[in-house]
Amino acid sequence: xxxxxxTQVTLVRETTPGVTPxxxxxxxxxxxxxxxxxxxxxxxxxxxxxxxxxxDPIKTNQAxxxxxxxxxxxxxxxxxxxxxxxxxxxxxxxxTPQFFNDGVADSIITDAGTTASTYAVASGGAAVKVGMLVRxxxxxxxANNQVFRxxxxxxxxxxxxxxxxxxxxxxxxxxLKVVGFAGVAGDITALVDGLGSxxxxxxxxxxxxxxxxxxxxxxxxxxxxxxxxxxxxxxxAAYARVTAIAAQxxxxxxxxxxxxxxxxxxxxxxxxxxxQIKNGxxxxxxxxxxxxxxxxxxxxxxxxxxxxxxxxxxxxxxDKLKWQATFTGLGGSIGTVPLDASPxxxxxxxxxxxxxNVGRLGVNQVQLGAPNWAKGFSIQINNxxxxxxxxxxxxxxxxxxxxCTVTGKxxxxxxxxxxxxxxxxxxxxxxxxxxxxNGQALIFQVPRAVYRGGGNPQATAKNTDVxxxxxxxxxxxxxxNAHVLLDRLEYVE
Numbered sequence: 001x002x003x004x005x006x007t008q009v010t011l012v013r014e015t016t017p018g019v020t021p022x023x024x025x026x027x028x029x030x031x032x033x034x035x036x037x038x039x040x041x042x043x044x045x046x047x048x049x050x051x052x053x054x055x056d057p058i059k060t061n062q063a064x065x066x067x068x069x070x071x072x073x074x075x076x077x078x079x080x081x082x083x084x085x086x087x088x089x090x091x092x093x094x095x096t097p098q099f100f101n102d103g104v105a106d107s108i109i110t111d112a113g114t115t116a117s118t119y120a121v122a123s124g125g126a127a128v129k130v131g132m133l134v135r136x137x138x139x140x141x142x143a144n145n146q147v148f149r150x151x152x153x154x155x156x157x158x159x160x161x162x163x164x165x166x167x168x169x170x171x172x173x174x175x176l177k178v179v180g181f182a183g184v185a186g187d188i189t190a191l192v193d194g195l196g197s198x199x200x201x202x203x204x205x206x207x208x209x210x211x212x213x214x215x216x217x218x219x220x221x222x223x224x225x226x227x228x229x230x231x232x233x234x235x236x237a238a239y240a241r242v243t244a245i246a247a248q249x250x251x252x253x254x255x256x257x258x259x260x261x262x263x264x265x266x267x268x269x270x271x272x273x274x275x276q277i278k279n280g281x282x283x284x285x286x287x288x289x290x291x292x293x294x295x296x297x298x299x300x301x302x303x304x305x306x307x308x309x310x311x312x313x314x315x316x317x318x319d320k321l322k323w324q325a326t327f328t329g330l331g332g333s334i335g336t337v338p339l340d341a342s343p344x345x346x347x348x349x350x351x352x353x354x355x356x357n358v359g360r361l362g363v364n365q366v367q368l369g370a371p372n373w374a375k376g377f378s379i380q381i382n383n384x385x386x387x388x389x390x391x392x393x394x395x396x397x398x399x400x401x402x403x404c405t406v407t408g409k410x411x412x413x414x415x416x417x418x419x420x421x422x423x424x425x426x427x428x429x430x431x432x433x434x435x436x437x438n439g440q441a442l443i444f445q446v447p448r449a450v451y452r453g454g455g456n457p458q459a460t461a462k463n464t465d466v467x468x469x470x471x472x473x474x475x476x477x478x479x480x481n482a483h484v485l486l487d488r489l490e491y492v493e
């Protein structure tokens with residue numbers, strides 16, 4: 001016998017669906033439960049027998065399927081949750097420039113500080129543009145871990161850091177990651193509908209329409225005066241969405257409450273942005289292995305060609321934020337030798353929760369608040385996958401995808417007619433939710449949704465609150481060309 005508490009789940013991305021990479025680098029999955037399965041299917045003979053008996057079942061096929069569920073923490077690049085999201089979105093993350101030694105010292109990042117203000121990289125340094133904010137972390141010398149504005153770059157150098165200490169062989173944990181942008185003193189201004197600049201060229205930063213930014217750093221000098229005056233809560237909520245990008249103007253919507261024009265006099269304004277993924281047409285499959293480590297000789301069950309058919313995100317007041325994925329796969333096996341005897345450990349990001357970490361649930365560019373406070377929000381992606389069977393194969397030979405259907409629910413207190421009227425009229429509503437914890441943020445958005453059900457406030461009993469639940473469905477947003485998007489900001493202040 002074995003215990004669920006001794007169950008290990010690992011996964012790796014496949015290059016070819018149904019083919020586990022040679023000597024795969026498996027990564028442990030953080031989960032709260034699993035329902036994965038692999039096994040044969042049988043039919044019975046239709047023969048009529050005079051002894052009223054039945055012959056052995058006849059094996060026809062075998063298949064992999066099932067689910068994983070867990071709690072939401074920051075999905076580090078390459079982590080299992082990041083890979084599952086890629087499979088669910090049928091797309092890839094568009095990452096800001098990053099350089100990571102990933103366990104191998106002196107490999108991607110080859111020096112810090114030997115040349116003043118300079119980090120050396122093996123290649124790709126020119127992707128870091130002047131004005132980008134770069135976060136350096138994981139270096140052996142404490143002074144080399146900092147956030148700085150890039151002042152120059154080449155293919156092998158990134159320049160702009162201050163006070164570096166020579167480190168000729170940065171460790172395997174060393175990382176450089178673009179986390180935002182910054183102006184020189186007095187350059188970036190707050191406009192009534194976004195940000196302006198004189199020197200900084202916003203078109204060089206890799207931003208895209210539909211992406212979210214967070215305005216202002218932790219130091220007062222990096223933040224507009226009106227937000228400093230407004231206090232810590234307003235500063236933490238200073239997020240907005242990009243709607244247009246010109247050389248000297250970044251047009252924004254979903255601006256925070258109290259946003260105002262500000263010349264930014266004497267300020268070196270910082271703004272943070274991150275990676276983004278949106279629904280697409282690029283199927284991504286993974287190999288998933290379960291290890292039952294409580295057995296005297298552990299058994300390992302492998303599911304191959306696993307693609308996320310559905311992916312759910314659930315945010316309910318008073319609870320942890322949860323995810324659930326169901327998979328459709330191609331085949332599998334069982335054995336006593338793991339695919340990777342030393343899989344990468346689980347990520348260490350803390351679990352995020354409603355209330356404490358959900359900073360915003362916005363509808364129609366306004367945060368839901370008095371009198372229609374939000375109590376819950378969910379998103380479900382359904383890829384409508386189907387397996388293809390061939391008469392000469394005992395396992396599915398391929399998986400075809402269908403429509404990307406995105407649905408969910410918004411639950412609010414019934415304080416006014418606004419959202420109910422939108423339901424009656426079929427008025428499209430952009431919906432977004434921001435989650436932040438420990439200097440990292442996630443922003444889910446459904447840029448065009450129509451309420452298709454619910455929307456019927458009812459007084460069900462005395463001493464209860466009248467609620468309004470709205471079941472929505474996403475449709476194509478022509479601006480972002482998406483049903484659903486997710487931004488992950490690895491570092492904010």
